[in-house]
Amino acid sequence: MKYIFNFPDIGEGLEEGTIVEWLVKKGQKVESGDLLVTMETDKVVAEIPSPKTGTISALFGKAGETINVGDALVEIEIEGVAGEDAVKEVEKGSDMEAVEEEGAGVVGTLEIAGSSAILSGSAEGMSTSGSTEETVKKKVRATPVSRAMAKDMGIDINDVKGTGPAGRVTKDDILNFSKSRTKHPTSSTQTAPTETQNHVDVEPLTQIRKTIAKNMIQSKHNAAHMSIFDDVEIGELDRVRKQYKDRYAAEGVKLTYLAFIIKAVTYALKKHKSLNSEMDTENDNMLYKRYYNIGLAVDTDKGLVVPVIRNADKLSIKEIASQIQSLSEKARDGKLTMEDFKDGTFTITSYGSIGGKYAVPVINYPQAGILGVGRISKQPVVKNDALDIGLVLPLSLTVDHRIVDGGEVSRFLNTIMGYLADPVTLVME
Amino acid sequence: MKFDVIIIGSGPAGYVAAIRAGQVGLKTAIIEKGKIGGMCLNWGCIPSKALIESAKLFRRISKDASKFGIDGIDKKSITFNYSKAVKRADTIVTRLTSGVEFLLKKNGVEIIKGEAKITSKNTVTVENRSLEADNIIIATGANSPKPEKSIDVLVDVNDLFTDREIPEHIVVAGHDAVAVELAQLFETMGKKVTLVSPSDNLIPLADPYLFEYLKKTFKKEKIEIIYNTSLSDLVKGYSNNKIEVNGESIKCEMLINASPRKAIIPAMDIDIDFDNDFIKTDEDCQTSVSKVYAVGDVNGKSRFAHIGSAQGMHVVNKIKGVKQKLDLKKYPINMYSIPEMAQIGYTEPELKERGDDYKVSEFPLSANGKAMTEGTNEGFVRILSDNKYGEVLGVQIVAPHATDMIAEASAYIQLESTIYDIAQTVHAHPTISEVFMEAGFEAVDKAIHK
Numbered sequence: 001m002k003y004i005f006n007f008p009d010i011g012e013g014l015e016e017g018t019i020v021e022w023l024v025k026k027g028q029k030v031e032s033g034d035l036l037v038t039m040e041t042d043k044v045v046a047e048i049p050s051p052k053t054g055t056i057s058a059l060f061g062k063a064g065e066t067i068n069v070g071d072a073l074v075e076i077e078i079e080g081v082a083g084e085d086a087v088k089e090v091e092k093g094s095d096m097e098a099v100e101e102e103g104a105g106v107v108g109t110l111e112i113a114g115s116s117a118i119l120s121g122s123a124e125g126m127s128t129s130g131s132t133e134e135t136v137k138k139k140v141r142a143t144p145v146s147r148a149m150a151k152d153m154g155i156d157i158n159d160v161k162g163t164g165p166a167g168r169v170t171k172d173d174i175l176n177f178s179k180s181r182t183k184h185p186t187s188s189t190q191t192a193p194t195e196t197q198n199h200v201d202v203e204p205l206t207q208i209r210k211t212i213a214k215n216m217i218q219s220k221h222n223a224a225h226m227s228i229f230d231d232v233e234i235g236e237l238d239r240v241r242k243q244y245k246d247r248y249a250a251e252g253v254k255l256t257y258l259a260f261i262i263k264a265v266t267y268a269l270k271k272h273k274s275l276n277s278e279m280d281t282e283n284d285n286m287l288y289k290r291y292y293n294i295g296l297a298v299d300t301d302k303g304l305v306v307p308v309i310r311n312a313d314k315l316s317i318k319e320i321a322s323q324i325q326s327l328s329e330k331a332r333d334g335k336l337t338m339e340d341f342k343d344g345t346f347t348i349t350s351y352g353s354i355g356g357k358y359a360v361p362v363i364n365y366p367q368a369g370i371l372g373v374g375r376i377s378k379q380p381v382v383k384n385d386a387l388d389i390g391l392v393l394p395l396s397l398t399v400d401h402r403i404v405d406g407g408e409v410s411r412f413l414n415t416i417m418g419y420l421a422d423p424v425t426l427v428m429e
Numbered sequence: 430m431k432f433d434v435i436i437i438g439s440g441p442a443g444y445v446a447a448i449r450a451g452q453v454g455l456k457t458a459i460i461e462k463g464k465i466g467g468m469c470l471n472w473g474c475i476p477s478k479a480l481i482e483s484a485k486l487f488r489r490i491s492k493d494a495s496k497f498g499i500d501g502i503d504k505k506s507i508t509f510n511y512s513k514a515v516k517r518a519d520t521i522v523t524r525l526t527s528g529v530e531f532l533l534k535k536n537g538v539e540i541i542k543g544e545a546k547i548t549s550k551n552t553v554t555v556e557n558r559s560l561e562a563d564n565i566i567i568a569t570g571a572n573s574p575k576p577e578k579s580i581d582v583l584v585d586v587n588d589l590f591t592d593r594e595i596p597e598h599i600v601v602a603g604h605d606a607v608a609v610e611l612a613q614l615f616e617t618m619g620k621k622v623t624l625v626s627p628s629d630n631l632i633p634l635a636d637p638y639l640f641e642y643l644k645k646t647f648k649k650e651k652i653e654i655i656y657n658t659s660l661s662d663l664v665k666g667y668s669n670n671k672i673e674v675n676g677e678s679i680k681c682e683m684l685i686n687a688s689p690r691k692a693i694i695p696a697m698d699i700d701i702d703f704d705n706d707f708i709k710t711d712e713d714c715q716t717s718v719s720k721v722y723a724v725g726d727v728n729g730k731s732r733f734a735h736i737g738s739a740q741g742m743h744v745v746n747k748i749k750g751v752k753q754k755l756d757l758k759k760y761p762i763n764m765y766s767i768p769e770m771a772q773i774g775y776t777e778p779e780l781k782e783r784g785d786d787y788k789v790s791e792f793p794l795s796a797n798g799k800a801m802t803e804g805t806n807e808g809f810v811r812i813l814s815d816n817k818y819g820e821v822l823g824v825q826i827v828a829p830h831a832t833d834m835i836a837e838a839s840a841y842i843q844l845e846s847t848i849y850d851i852a853q854t855v856h857a858h859p860t861i862s863e864v865f866m867e868a869g870f871e872a873v874d875k876a877i878h879k
Contacts, residue, residue: 143844143845143846144820144844144845144846144847144849144850145818145819145820145845145846145847146845148818148819148847149818152817152818170845171820171845
């Protein structure tokens with residue numbers, strides 16, 4: 001049978017992508033999971049894997065062409081599957097939702113768009129006949145117009161109750177569903193006069209916002225958040241940074257405080273392994289990670305993303321600085337790949353560059369901790385029993401109290417502060 | 430005697446409701462004062478179609494035989510034997526009505542002959558026999574009212590298909606399918622026909638595009654049309670086989686009363702609401718009295734047998750607790766003109782009034798191979814579709830078998846299909862219905878054979 005694989009929603013609420021490069025050719029055999037194509041969207045460059053094993057029989061579109069989410073991308077000839085099995089095979093495809101990349105950042109869900117393109121209407125009756133019906137997602141009975149409308153209005157037709165013959169979803173069902181959906185947000189403010197309802201702009205959630213919401217709630221639900229705040233005087237670090245800043249700038253590297261902080265954090269993580277860990281409650285195990293991948297929360301106009309600096313412990317401060325630079329640029333230009341989000345072990349959120357002294361950051365679950373970096377400012381400090389002007393960096397640390405005990409949290413923060421107060425130690429380690 | 434449902438009238442609305450009620454286990458009685466099958470089977474749809482077929486065959490033999498390669502037919506020696514044609518129609522009618530009677534009995538419906546009177550919302554009497562029922566369905570139909578003054582040339586539609594002389598000059602009073610069909614029937618038999626419409630239209634329910642087409646056809650066939658003139662105007666102006674009306678003089682040896690029909694109201698002691706000349710009903714065909722329903726022509730919602738049947742079924746389903754929606758826009762309407770016409774969904778003026786963003790796609794029969802081989806390639810398929818989703822909103826067909834072809838459009842509309850579905854539905858070749866697919870292509874992009 002021929003299986004048409006549509007350009008999937010790669011989880012950012014984006015509607016289209018541009019083909020960067022085909023990784024397969026017509027006639028080529030592919031295994032399920034083999035990479036088919038590199039697609040560039042507004043925010044990431046993603047390599048799209050094949051959902052099926054078979055032979056590529058057609059590629060739709062050339063490099064540089066823009067493809068809408070849900071449009072045909074490739075056609076895969078799957079050998080030896082025909083008839084009713086073919087329908088099941090296709091339905092399996094449409095069931096392949098939420099392939100979550102383990103440990104990926106907020107943009108971690110990959111939804112495979114429905115492959116209804118080759119499903120004939122007659123398959124509706126067939127889905128009940130198979131013995132595997134429990135595992136096969138049933139195709140919703142719906143009229144062609146209601147399908148087009150649902151797609152157009154961003155409604156999942158599976159959520160709509162059909163009132164037509166045999167429970168078929170009709171145009172009216174979609175319209176009523178849409179009406180009840182838009183009414184919903186205002187129902188919570190029922191006491192407010194209707195006039196204020198006119199001042200509410202209803203915008204559908206983007207995929208990235210949904211993912212952020214899901215991950216935040218998951219974190220708050222599962223982790224026992226506990227926070228600690230402290231200040232560190234970084235006059236010496238400032239002196240070192242100023243001394244080398246211009247020299248590195250000549251090489252195109254922007255030496256930021258953050259590079260030093262990341263280095264300090266990785267060294268501290270090495271000394272306090274519980275902060276670089278994860279609790280596996282299913283198997284009652286602690287997973288202590290012996291790799292140090294530091295996630296950097298980056299603010300973009302579309303929402304929060306957390307690309308990862310991999311093996312930060314093995315990188316020099318200069319190398320870290322250069323990676324911060326390239327990841328931020330990629331995030332801004334929407335060129336981050338799935339690879340950039342994977343496998344973070346600890347996260348740093350540096351909101352101070354925008355504003356704010358302290359914060360209670362939410363852990364990037366299932367990691368054990370997140371460090372918030374506040375605004376650096378000149379403050380009166382006491383040095384050798386005398387009042388002096390110091391450069392003060394406020395730090396906020398949130399940990400999962402299930403994993404890390406209070407004493408260890410303070411010791412971990414002390415270690416970081418020690419490195420930052422005396423940056424030479426960062427080179428001595 | 431207590432029934433779950435009593436149905437008054439055994440036309441297509443009543444008898445279908447009765448059979449369905451019997452099927453779903455309701456204790457059912459049907460009361461008929463005349464003949465089982467009502468207007469449709471006995472005097473309307475069925476006999477008229479039989480007569481139209483005779484007339485079409487007559488015309489084909491006299492006009493087309495030699496063109497089709499059949500020699501030896503002397504045009505002067507062939508005549509139309511109306512009595513024989515009526516006899517043929519009678520045979521069909523008898524077969525169908527006895528079939529209906531059999532089905533009623535088979536499904537346990539008690540058939541009660543006689544005139545019904547509704548004495549309360551739960552009781553009906555038929556000639557001194559009192560019957561009780563939880564539900565009453567009125568399905569007594571409609572007919573063209575007789576004018577105040579009667580004249581000898583006036584004939585009711587119910588008396589038309591009998592063994593009688595058909596004179597040369599015929600006037601048909603009325604509009605809509607019945608009047609149009611009768612005018613063409615007698616014209617095809619070789620008579621001189623004048624059609625007198627009480628309005629400025631001949632087919633008020635149809636899209637004006639069909640009306641325009643019909644006018645052209647009538648002009649070709651030399652059927653004279655007079656508008657805005659009622660039956661009583663004609664009766665008033667009649668004397669000695671001549672009607673003087675609107676300053677015109679029309680020869681008239683037979684005046685057929687096909688004027689707009691009014692409900693036939695059964696005798697009743699209950700107080701129900703009316704809407705002009707019809708029994709007022711809600712969207713489920715219930716009257717102003719709870720559990721008393723009115724289906725078919727008597728409620729004035731439509732004048733088509735199949736719509737009456739659909740309403741009858743709907744009411745029985747409602748009694749059984751099945752909730753559905755009656756949507757007149759999903760029912761086809763049809764007319765046995767020559768060529769036939771049929772329509773479903775919205776007309777263009779209706780779409781304009783609704784403010785729909787729509788487009789019109791049309792494909793003519795003149796380019797269709799099968800139509801040419803049959804020698805009747807007049808007509809078209811016309812699709813009105815919504816511009817956003819491509820939904821099929823209305824379909825109009827003029828073709829020799831338009832009334833059969835419309836079934837495809839009914840399915841498209843019932844299933845809320847789009848023009849893409851039409852274009853992708855492969856039609857066998859050579860068939861006239863290919864025109865449908867072509868009109869679908871035309872709507873999506875471009876027709877192949879245009």
